[in-house]
Amino acid sequence: MEVMGSSVDDVPLTCVSIKRRDERKTLSYLPNRPPVDIEFTDLSYTVPQGRKGKKIILRSVSGLFRSGQLTAILGPSGAGKSTLLNVLAGYRYAGATGSVLVNGQPRNMVQFQKMSRYIMQQDLVQPHLSVHEAMRIAADLKLGSELTKKQKLTLVDEIIEMLLLVKAKNTKTSRLSGGERKRLSIALELINNPPVIFLDEPTTGLDDLSSSQCISLLKMLAQGGRTVICSVHTPSAKLFAMFDHVYVVAAGQCVFQGSGADIVPFLYTVGIECPTHYNPADFVIEVSSGEYGDFLEKMVAAVDNGHCYCWSQRYTGSASHCKIEANDPTEDDHKLDFSSSCWQQIRTLTCRMLLQMYRDRSYLYLQGLMYLFLIFIIGSLYYNMGFDGAKQLYNFGFCYTCIIVFLYLPMLPVLLHFPSEVQLLKREHFNRWYSLRAYFCALSIAKLPLQIFIGTVYVCSVYWISNQPLELARLCQFLVICLLIGFVSENLGLTISSRLDIVNSIFIGPVLSVPLMLFAVYGMGAGTTSIPIYMRVLMCLSYLRFGFEGLMYAVYGNDRSMMPCPPEEIYCHFRSPKTLLLETGMENSNIWVAVLALTAYMIFFKAMSYFLLRWRLSRHRDFAALNYVGRIIKTHFNFTQQHK
Numbered sequence: 001m002e003v004m005g006s007s008v009d010d011v012p013l014t015c016v017s018i019k020r021r022d023e024r025k026t027l028s029y030l031p032n033r034p035p036v037d038i039e040f041t042d043l044s045y046t047v048p049q050g051r052k053g054k055k056i057i058l059r060s061v062s063g064l065f066r067s068g069q070l071t072a073i074l075g076p077s078g079a080g081k082s083t084l085l086n087v088l089a090g091y092r093y094a095g096a097t098g099s100v101l102v103n104g105q106p107r108n109m110v111q112f113q114k115m116s117r118y119i120m121q122q123d124l125v126q127p128h129l130s131v132h133e134a135m136r137i138a139a140d141l142k143l144g145s146e147l148t149k150k151q152k153l154t155l156v157d158e159i160i161e162m163l164l165l166v167k168a169k170n171t172k173t174s175r176l177s178g179g180e181r182k183r184l185s186i187a188l189e190l191i192n193n194p195p196v197i198f199l200d201e202p203t204t205g206l207d208d209l210s211s212s213q214c215i216s217l218l219k220m221l222a223q224g225g226r227t228v229i230c231s232v233h234t235p236s237a238k239l240f241a242m243f244d245h246v247y248v249v250a251a252g253q254c255v256f257q258g259s260g261a262d263i264v265p266f267l268y269t270v271g272i273e274c275p276t277h278y279n280p281a282d283f284v285i286e287v288s289s290g291e292y293g294d295f296l297e298k299m300v301a302a303v304d305n306g307h308c309y310c311w312s313q314r315y316t317g318s319a320s321h322c323k324i325e326a327n328d329p330t331e332d333d334h335k336l337d338f339s340s341s342c343w344q345q346i347r348t349l350t351c352r353m354l355l356q357m358y359r360d361r362s363y364l365y366l367q368g369l370m371y372l373f374l375i376f377i378i379g380s381l382y383y384n385m386g387f388d389g390a391k392q393l394y395n396f397g398f399c400y401t402c403i404i405v406f407l408y409l410p411m412l413p414v415l416l417h418f419p420s421e422v423q424l425l426k427r428e429h430f431n432r433w434y435s436l437r438a439y440f441c442a443l444s445i446a447k448l449p450l451q452i453f454i455g456t457v458y459v460c461s462v463y464w465i466s467n468q469p470l471e472l473a474r475l476c477q478f479l480v481i482c483l484l485i486g487f488v489s490e491n492l493g494l495t496i497s498s499r500l501d502i503v504n505s506i507f508i509g510p511v512l513s514v515p516l517m518l519f520a521v522y523g524m525g526a527g528t529t530s531i532p533i534y535m536r537v538l539m540c541l542s543y544l545r546f547g548f549e550g551l552m553y554a555v556y557g558n559d560r561s562m563m564p565c566p567p568e569e570i571y572c573h574f575r576s577p578k579t580l581l582l583e584t585g586m587e588n589s590n591i592w593v594a595v596l597a598l599t600a601y602m603i604f605f606k607a608m609s610y611f612l613l614r615w616r617l618s619r620h621r622d623f624a625a626l627n628y629v630g631r632i633i634k635t636h637f638n639f640t641q642q643h644k
């Protein structure tokens with residue numbers, strides 16, 4: 001393959017030249033954004049490996065990605081394409097060194113995040129919504145009151161038309177084809193016209209036609225003045241010809257940068273000839289992965305590891321620096337803060353969550369059926385025992401059962417659902433759809449109505465079937481305590497699943513519940529003096545204990561009168577409610593203490609889940625200690641290694 005002594009001009013160019021339709025379309029109401037050039041110099045990225053080791057993924061690469069150009073990052077698998085994209089987009093930059101300049105100025109991460117959007121490889125889109133609904137909600141979140149409702153609808157319709165989604169406008173996102181889903185992901189990010197768009201492998205999983213549509217669309221966006229950068233896996237010759245700028249990575253280094261048409265002459269200068277009719281994209285990847293011998297060093301040297309911003313056949317010798325001037329600094333022009341207020345975000349997100357809950361009927365029915373099943377089982381087991389002086393130990397069990405129900409039923413759905421929701425949250429939050437605070441408030445509000453309704457139906461039913469004292473005050477106290485236990489459990493579930501994936505969450509949640517249940521009843525009947533102080537502290541750590549005391553107070557406290565005993569019973573030890581409270585050590589229980597303690601636990605777990613989520617969403621070292629603990633847990637105790 002090596003060709004020595006031939007002139008570059010002799011090299012046949014095999015890139016296909018394709019005549020493109022002029023697809024430049026204008027969108028009404030899109031805010032104008034100034035052009036943005038991204039220049040990076042000596043960028044390195046390492047990840048910790050093993051006890052003290054490090055793995056170098058990017059090795060001092062440089063480059064320039066200009067506005068108005070569609071840039072492709074190519075390279076063999078594992079070369080570092082996604083990593084380069086992640087570092088440039090700012091999705092991961094702890095561990096990166098080197099400089100990234102935005103229009104010639106050092107990148108201000110907060111500013112840059114406002115002007116760039118990152119469309120990741122997995123097309124995560126909100127479930128249970130149609131394309132039009134998803135777009136409308138995204139417009140409400142991203143544009144706030146910047147545009148009127150009518151203008152937003154016009155803009156949404158225009159983007160839907162531009163991205164060839166008209167036929168799928170009313171289709172649910174879960175039923176979209178791969179190509180439609182990819183186009184929807186792009187459409188959602190186009191709403192507030194970001195000047196910089198990063199895409200990780202936008203054509204993976206698409207057929208030739210969909211890939212071609214997708215790249216044409218990106219080309220059109222770039223022609224509109226945006227900086228569009230995407231990593232691509234072995235594009236066809238037709239797709240390859242659509243890219244304005246090609247950046248090839250191999251083993252974490254830059255082996256070519258410039259126009260796609262220059263790849264063949266470039267390879268020729270390093271001593272390897274591309275066979276006629278061979279796709280240059282395939283060929284450069286094969287050469288980079290060492291299939292034709294070791295040309296890596298020569299290629300890296302020829303483009304000076306990316307310092308040569310645009311290799312061209314006009315420049316022959318190695319390290320030819322065909323520098324291009326970047327745009328003038330225009331960062332101040334980017335007034336890209338959230339257009340919607342926090343309150344607008346909360347309202348839109350709450351509506352979205354409620355709509356999704358309503359649409360997820362199968363889950364609603366399943367939840368309703370589960371509660372009905374429990375009402376039936378618990379109602380049958382404890383039927384009419386609440387007012388029978390001889391059955392009060394059974395009734396004690398009834399109260400305990402209610403606690404277990406309100407421990408598991410609100411917690412398990414969260415452990416199952418939330419880890420996958422966090423993936424969506426990560427994408428939307430990174431692309432600045434809304435603030436975490438707004439999301440968290442909406443999450444807390446949207447879950448309330450169903451939980452209160454279903455909990456009330458359950459409590460009233462079992463309370464009545466088991467014949468507990470029919471006094472409104474006692475019923476209300478019982479209900480409030482049960483609902484509060486449910487809220488705490490739900491927030492405990494959020495705390496667990498905000499940092500772990502589904503498998504780990506579903507394991508940790510029930511395991512953590514065991515000590516909580518044990519300490520809820522530990523030492524009952526033994527009297528407080530015989531229980532060591534540390535055990536009493538541990539007992540207080542179980543919010544279920546406070547809940548249990550609250551329920552017992554609701555049923556037996558507040559001077560409840562003696563209960564009748566069936567005539568066949570000779571001795572009814574617990575017919576006096578005070579006796580039961582005394583023997584279980586709950587004679588001093590107080591409803592207010594229970595309510596306050598449960599509320600404090602609820603706030604604690606809510607705050608914990610909020611901070612854990614913030615930590616998960618943060619890409620820098622704000623939470624150094626937590627990051628260290630997280631790394632230890634991931635390395636040594638993780639049951640799956642799937643989540644990032």
Ligand SMILES: Nc1ncnc2c1ncn2[C@@H]1O[C@H](COP(=O)(O)OP(=O)(O)OP(=O)(O)O)[C@@H](O)[C@H]1O
Pocket residue numbers: 047055057075076077078079080081082083084233
């Ligand atoms: N957090 C990490 N810890 C250890 N190794 C990592 C980590 N992230 C990436 N790598 C390694 O870095 C290399 C580059 O990964 P990257 O995902 O950037 O490759 P890629 O070029 O996008 O590959 P592909 O085309 O197959 O997606 C791979 O060998 C990968 O295993």
